Amino acid sequence: MAVAVEMPKLGNTVEECLIARWLKQEGQVVSAGETVVEIETDKTSFEVAATVDGTVLAKFFEQGALVPVFTPLFVLGNPGENVEPFRPQSKGSTPAANVAGSPMPNARNASPVVQPVATTDASLTNSTAPLSPRAQRFAEEHNFHPQTVSGSGPGGRVLEGDLRALYHSFPKVSGAASRRVQNGAEVPREGSGIGGMILSSDMASDRGASGTRISGVREKIARRMREAVISTAQYTLHASADACGLLMLRARIKASSAVPDININDLVTFCVVQALLEVPDLNVLFVDGKILPGRGVHIGFACDTPRGLLVPVVRNAQAMTVAELATRTKELSAQAVQVKISADDLSGGTFTVSNLGVFGIESFTPLLNPPQVAILGINAIQVKAVRREGKVEFIDSIGLSLTLDHQIIDGAPGARFLKLVREKIENVEQICTI
Amino acid sequence: MYDLIVVGAGPGGYEAADHAGKMGKKVALVEKEQLGGTCLNVGCIPAKAFLRSSRLFRDCCEAAAYGVRVGAPEFDMPAVVERKNRVVATLGKGVQGILKRAGVEVIRGYARLISRNTIEVAGSRYQAANLLLATGSRPAVPPIPGIQSEHTLDSNTVFALQHVPATMAIIGGGYIGLEFACFFQEIGTQVSVFEMLPQIATGADEEVSARMLQILERKGIEFHLSAKVLRIEGHTVYFATQEGRQSSVEAEYILNSTGRVPVVDDLGLENLGIDFSSKGIRTSEQGKTNIPGLWACGDVTGRRMLAHAATREGMVAVNNMFGRKDRVRYNAVPAVVYTHPEVAMVGRTEEELRNAGIKYKKSVVPMAVAGRFLVEHEDGTGLVKVLCGSDFGEILGVHAIGNGCSEFIVAAAIMVETEMCVADANEIVFPHPTVSESLKEAIAGVH
Numbered sequence: 001m002a003v004a005v006e007m008p009k010l011g012n013t014v015e016e017c018l019i020a021r022w023l024k025q026e027g028q029v030v031s032a033g034e035t036v037v038e039i040e041t042d043k044t045s046f047e048v049a050a051t052v053d054g055t056v057l058a059k060f061f062e063q064g065a066l067v068p069v070f071t072p073l074f075v076l077g078n079p080g081e082n083v084e085p086f087r088p089q090s091k092g093s094t095p096a097a098n099v100a101g102s103p104m105p106n107a108r109n110a111s112p113v114v115q116p117v118a119t120t121d122a123s124l125t126n127s128t129a130p131l132s133p134r135a136q137r138f139a140e141e142h143n144f145h146p147q148t149v150s151g152s153g154p155g156g157r158v159l160e161g162d163l164r165a166l167y168h169s170f171p172k173v174s175g176a177a178s179r180r181v182q183n184g185a186e187v188p189r190e191g192s193g194i195g196g197m198i199l200s201s202d203m204a205s206d207r208g209a210s211g212t213r214i215s216g217v218r219e220k221i222a223r224r225m226r227e228a229v230i231s232t233a234q235y236t237l238h239a240s241a242d243a244c245g246l247l248m249l250r251a252r253i254k255a256s257s258a259v260p261d262i263n264i265n266d267l268v269t270f271c272v273v274q275a276l277l278e279v280p281d282l283n284v285l286f287v288d289g290k291i292l293p294g295r296g297v298h299i300g301f302a303c304d305t306p307r308g309l310l311v312p313v314v315r316n317a318q319a320m321t322v323a324e325l326a327t328r329t330k331e332l333s334a335q336a337v338q339v340k341i342s343a344d345d346l347s348g349g350t351f352t353v354s355n356l357g358v359f360g361i362e363s364f365t366p367l368l369n370p371p372q373v374a375i376l377g378i379n380a381i382q383v384k385a386v387r388r389e390g391k392v393e394f395i396d397s398i399g400l401s402l403t404l405d406h407q408i409i410d411g412a413p414g415a416r417f418l419k420l421v422r423e424k425i426e427n428v429e430q431i432c433t434i
Numbered sequence: 435m436y437d438l439i440v441v442g443a444g445p446g447g448y449e450a451a452d453h454a455g456k457m458g459k460k461v462a463l464v465e466k467e468q469l470g471g472t473c474l475n476v477g478c479i480p481a482k483a484f485l486r487s488s489r490l491f492r493d494c495c496e497a498a499a500y501g502v503r504v505g506a507p508e509f510d511m512p513a514v515v516e517r518k519n520r521v522v523a524t525l526g527k528g529v530q531g532i533l534k535r536a537g538v539e540v541i542r543g544y545a546r547l548i549s550r551n552t553i554e555v556a557g558s559r560y561q562a563a564n565l566l567l568a569t570g571s572r573p574a575v576p577p578i579p580g581i582q583s584e585h586t587l588d589s590n591t592v593f594a595l596q597h598v599p600a601t602m603a604i605i606g607g608g609y610i611g612l613e614f615a616c617f618f619q620e621i622g623t624q625v626s627v628f629e630m631l632p633q634i635a636t637g638a639d640e641e642v643s644a645r646m647l648q649i650l651e652r653k654g655i656e657f658h659l660s661a662k663v664l665r666i667e668g669h670t671v672y673f674a675t676q677e678g679r680q681s682s683v684e685a686e687y688i689l690n691s692t693g694r695v696p697v698v699d700d701l702g703l704e705n706l707g708i709d710f711s712s713k714g715i716r717t718s719e720q721g722k723t724n725i726p727g728l729w730a731c732g733d734v735t736g737r738r739m740l741a742h743a744a745t746r747e748g749m750v751a752v753n754n755m756f757g758r759k760d761r762v763r764y765n766a767v768p769a770v771v772y773t774h775p776e777v778a779m780v781g782r783t784e785e786e787l788r789n790a791g792i793k794y795k796k797s798v799v800p801m802a803v804a805g806r807f808l809v810e811h812e813d814g815t816g817l818v819k820v821l822c823g824s825d826f827g828e829i830l831g832v833h834a835i836g837n838g839c840s841e842f843i844v845a846a847a848i849m850v851e852t853e854m855c856v857a858d859a860n861e862i863v864f865p866h867p868t869v870s871e872s873l874k875e876a877i878a879g880v881h
Contacts, residue, residue, distance in 0.1 A: 174853035176828030192761055194851050200828070 002077030004086035005051055007039065009069040014041050016068045018134040024056050027079075036074060039067075040134045040160075052076055058083040064133055134160040142167060173198045184219040217307045228367045233406035236365045236377075237414055241422035243381045243398040245429045252434065259323055259434050265301075265355045266326035267432060268378050268398070271424035273297050273317045273325070274431055276351060279417050283350045285371040286408050292371075300349030300369060301329060303336045310336045311369060313349040322432045353378060357398070366403045373408045376421070377401035398425065436460045436562035438755065439553060440748075441545045441701075444471020445741040446732025447568030448529055448538075450748030455536030457756060462562070463538050464545040464555055469529045471570050472694075472733070473741040475522060476590045481613055483518035484593070485772055488620035492774070499812045509621045511597050518593065547702035550725050564727050564755045567715060568748060569701060571694035571733035578605070580666030586688045589614075595687075599623050603671045603685035605663050607634035609771045611691035612650070616773045619655050626656040626683050628663050628673055635771060639783040639833035641798065641819060646777060646835055649815060658683075696734045719761040721751030729755060743767050766851035770840040775816050778843035781831030781850040784821055793824040797879035799872060801836035806867035811837055818876040820846075820856075827856035827880065838869030846873060856880045 007017055020038040024030055035047040036056065050056075054076035061067050075083040131139060132153060138160045139145055144167050151158035171191050173181065177200045181187055191198030228234075246267055253262050276283045276297050283294040297318040300311040312332035317325055335341040354366045355378040366377040379399025385392050400421060404414040424431060438454045440447045443465035451463040468475045487509070494507035533540060543555040552561050573588040575581060587595070589610050602618045604611045607629030619625045627634070634650075634657065635643045651657060660676035672682045696714040709716040709724040714736025721729045729751040732744030746762055753760035768780035787794045801807045801816030808814060816836020822829045832846035849859055856877055864874040 174828075175855040175858050176823065176826045176853035179826040179828075179855065193763065193853070197852060199853055 002057060002075050002081040002083060002086070003052055003054075004072035004075050005036070005048060007067045007069050007071050007073050008046070008048065010041055010046060014069060016066050017041055017046075018137065019061050019063050019065045019067060019073075020133045021063060022059060024050075026056050026059055028056050030054065030056060030076070040132055048073060050076055055079055057081060058087070060086075060088055064137065066137070130156075131158045131163070132160065135163045138163050138167075171196045171198050174200065176200045177203060221308050224369075225367055228370055231370055232368050232373075234365075234368055234403055235406050235411070235414075236401055236403045237411075237418050238363045238399065238401050239418050239422060240379075240382075240384065240397045240399045241425040243396040243425070245426055246398060247381070247396055249429050249432060249434070256434070260327055261330075262322055262326040262434075264357070264381070264398075265353075265378060266322060266329060267428055268355075268425060269299060269301065269317075269329070269353050270322040270325055270432060271428055272351070272353060272376055272421055273299060273320075275417060275420045275424050277318055278420060279413075281413065282374045282404075282409060282417055284373055284408070285350065286373050286405060287371045291408065294350030296350070298348055298350045299325075300352035300372075301333075302352065302354035302366075303333050305337050305339070307339065310341065310346060311349065311352060312336050312341060312345050313347065315348065322434070351375070357381065361399075363399050363401050366401060368403055368405055370405075373405040374414075374417075375403045377403070400425075436462050436560065438462075438564045438566060438752070439464065439545075439560055439562035440566045440568055441553065442471065442568035442570055442732070442734070443469045443529070443540070444568060444570045444732060444744060445473045446570070446734075446744030446748040447471065447566065448533060449745040450566055450568065450731060450752050451538045452532050452536040453749050454752045454756070455533070455538045457752070459756065461536070461538045462541050462560060463533060464541045464543065464553065466542070466544045468526060469533070469540070470522075470526050471568075473744075474525055474529065476593060478741050479522055479525060480518045480593050481589075481610075481617075482772055483521050484514065484617050485613065485774070487514045487517065488617045489774060492620045496812070509598055511595060511621075515593065515596065545701070547706055550706055550727050564729060566721075566748065566751055566755075567701070567723075567728070567730040567734055568732045568744065569697040569734045570744075571696050571739060573690065574693045574695045575690070576605075576663075576692045578663050578665060581605075581690055583666055583668070583688075585669055585686070586666060586690055588690045589694075592689055599686040601685040602626075602687050602689060603628065603683055604689045604691055605671070606691040606693065607631070607657065607659070608636060608691065608693060609769075610693075611689070612646070612771060612773050614689055614691060615650065615655050616653075619650075619653055620774065624656075625654075626658065626671075626685065628658045628661045628671065630660070630662060632660045632676075634659070635777065637769075637783075638771070638777055638779060639819060639831070640785055641817070642777055642779065642833045642835045645815075645817060646773065646775075649775060649835075650773070694733060694739060696736045698734060717747075719750075719764070720754045721747055721762070722754070738764065738767055738769075740767065740769055763851060766847055768843045768847045770843060772840065775811075775814070775835055775837045776840045777833075777835045778839040779831070779833045780843055780847045781829070782821060783831060783833065784819075787821060787830065792830070794821050794830060795824050795827070795880050796821050797876050797881075799876045799879055801834070801839075801869065801872045803875040804867070804869050804871040807836060807838065807869045807872060809867070810869070816872075818872045820873075820876040820880055822856050822880055828853045829856065829859060829877070832873065832876075834873070836869070836872070839872075842868070842870035842873055845870065 017039040020040045022037050024036045030036060030050040031053045032050050034050050036050050037048045039046050039048055057075040057077050059074045060072060071088045072086045075086050135158045146166055149158050149162055149166050152162050153159045174193055174197055177198050180200055180203055185203045187198060188202050191202050193199040246264055249267060250264055253259055280293060283297055285292040296316040298313050298315045299317045300313045303310045303312055314328050332345055350372060352369045352372060352375040354375060356364055357378050357380040360380045362379055364377050366375040368375055379401060381396050381398045383394050384397035386395055402418045437459035438461045440451045440463045443463050447463060448469060451461050454461045491507055491509050494504050497504050541555050545553045545555050548554050552559055598621050601624045604615050604627045607627045611627060612635060615625045615627050633643050634647050662674045664672045664674055666688055669684050670682050671688055674680055698710050703710050706725060708728060715723055715730040715734055717723055717730050717735045721731055723730055731747035731751050733739045750760045750762050765781055771777040796819060798817055798819045801818060818834045821831040829849040859877045864871050
């Protein structure tokens with residue numbers, strides 16, 4: 001004789017529970033007292049056990065479903081018995097689809113609450129404690145993904161109650177303001193509306209009808225740049241290197257039809273790669289208080305495109321000849337400009353170079369590309385007076401601006417690296433085999 | 435030493451005093467006349483009491499249209515004034531009770547500022563950490579020769595009339611003038627309104643103002659727009675028409691309703707370096723003046739000149755002076771004109787949006803889309819207009835004309851206050867059958 005096991009009522013105020021995990025599948029034989037399914041209230045989780053020995057004939061709900069109390073969850077009995085009489089009318093609420101990676105809800109499901117700027121950072125949300133399925137569901141339904149939330153569940157597990165409390169501790173966002181958030185606007189910490197509600201007039205990026213909303217790419221650039229400044233301790237060292245060798249080599253390359261076109265930028269980048277091989281301390285990523293050494297030298301280069309700044313990455317530049325490096329760089333910049341570049345080629349860099357020398361810039365402050373800890377700016381080649389053996393000579397000199405993260409790289413090691421780069425550049429003809 | 439002394443016991447001052455008293459502060463309230471200020475004694479409340487009587491009179495006259503036969507009704511002006519006085523007295527006592535419960539000390543007399551934390555009333559000096567100026571306003575007296583003649587009334591003296599005038603000339607087609615125009619027209623007075631501007635109810639949305647003019651003219655009120663009153667001699671109002679032609683109208687009484695001016699004189703403001711002009715004391719959205727510890731709210735600031743705006747401003751000032759951050763969001767302060775039909779509005783007008791270059795969508799529906807409106811008003815006419823942002827559909831303004839709209843405009847105010855978007859507002863359930871359903875339909879009509 002088949003029996004149904006119902007969702008228990010676990011407290012006076014509990015109206016429904018969430019299916020956390022099925023431990024038994026349909027067709028499995030269980031004995032009385034064995035746990036079949038784990039369920040969760042907004043506070044904690046419970047186990048629902050088999051009431052009799054038998055086979056699990058049917059499970060009525062999927063994991064993640066929200067099921068009212070006293071609704072049949074599963075049926076135990078002998079194979080072949082009819083389970084239909086037990087099947088509940090309601091299917092429960094549909095489980096949150098693809099909980100972990102579900103996309104942003106659309107504007108209609110816009111959250112009335114959005115966390116303040118300082119904690120809003122999609123790229124850093126992975127550091128939080130595990131969310132219970134109920135909490136995950138709450139997060140999805142409310143489009144609420146706080147960076148840090150202290151969990152009160154076992155092992156710091158974040159329960160729905162924790163998330164709900166945090167959710168209500170943030171200021172509310174008005175209907176119009178939350179739609180602006182969906183469009184990429186930032187949420188200020190404080191609102192001037194009723195009960196501290198954040199109004200669209202409180203949003204910095206809102207310039208009324210006269211302003212133009214920035215593009216999605218621009219918004220990303222803006223965020224990255226802000227992060228770069230906020231999350232690092234940047235400082236820049238300026239130096240210059242004798243560029244005679246560079247210019248001579250460049251002239252030789254131009255004259256030769258046997259080698260592909262290699263420009264000054266490629267030559268300097270090649271020198272940087274060689275220097276990084278000698279000073280691996282700068283070829284690292286700084287993530288969550290840990291230094292991760294780069295597995296290979298992956299050189300990002302700043303690329304001016306119609307959509308704005310993109311930074312394609314030449315992977316494993318340490319294994320490339322200067323010609324290969326130049327060819328790959330050209331390939332990637334063409335793809336970037338034509339908006340054909342793949343996302344994979346825009347990430348994973350361990351060091352970046354940025355060349356404004358072509359515009360005649362004499363020195364500048366490149367902004368770091370976190371979690372990288374260094375970026376080299378390449379400046380214009382200028383004529384410089386130097387004193388050699390008591391005589392003043394005029395030489396061609398290339399400017400170098402090296403920005404470093406002082407959190408990781410102090411001034412002296414930074415300066416030593418820049419000196420090394422200068423030496424490489426000044427001896428470029430020996431380093432580069434064309 | 436008080437935490438707060440409030441000068442003026444109108445809806446700005448007494449509510450602020452009550453609020454501060456409930457916060458446990460030591461509060462005194464100075465009033466030279468009656469508690470309740472203009473609103474309670476010679477403004478909102480008496481005017482509404484009068485209008486209630488005139489509407490009842492009008493209802494009796496039109497009862498046959500609803501299938502009810504009554505004899506010829508009679509308008510007993512002394513009894514109407516008597517009732518008005520009773521209502522005012524009851525509410526006045528209520529204010530007294532509120533202040534007593536909040537532990538507010540009421541000081542009777544005329545307050546003069548001695549310094550930024552000291553006032554003098556009847557020879558005694560009082561000190562407070564904060565002074566809130568809520569001295570209100572008085573009827574404006576424009577420079578029209580003869581305006582202070584014996585046949586000229588203003589919005590204070592009109593409440594003492596003991597008979598129904600045969601004719602009435604009203605100078606000023608603003609909210610106050612229009613309410614009185616309605617009142618007198620309904621009780622059988624022949625009413626003419628003189629307005630300097632080309633439209634009436636300036637400040638209301640243009641469509642609403644145009645509809646109002648149409649309705650009131652149809653009721654029999656005579657309007658002289660773009661008219662400049664030149665002088666008053668005895669019972670005669672001389673005026674120049676829009677075309678510059680001189681003309682005159684005779685009336686038993688002439689009502690001056692050309693607006694109100696803040697009471698800023700004879701308070702000692704000039705001694706303190708406080709930033710003010712004849713248009714009022716300048717305040718921030720937090721209720722601050724340029725002098726620390728000196729605050730102002732209500733008509734004396736010359737901002738919105740509405741009782742409920744004064745109340746909110748006073749509460750905001752009190753909140754800020756005692757460390758609770760708050761500000762008045764003027765964009766969400768509703769306004770009502772208690773003409774018949776009523777006009778109610780909140781937020782921006784279409785003209786304001788146009789001038790500000792804000793892209794908007796609008797929806798206008800007749801009030802009669804709500805069945806209840808037709809039930810209540812034989813021959814009723816009116817409209818509800820919703821204005822919202824074109825990108826997100828946030829509700830920016832709601833403007834209505836038609837009886838009943840004063841009672842549901844607060845719903846629209848909440849929408850404007852919270853920047854609610856049309857898509858969300860469509861999910862709100864409006865009770866049926868109510869006139870408020872016209873608002874629902876107007877919102878649903880935004881595309």
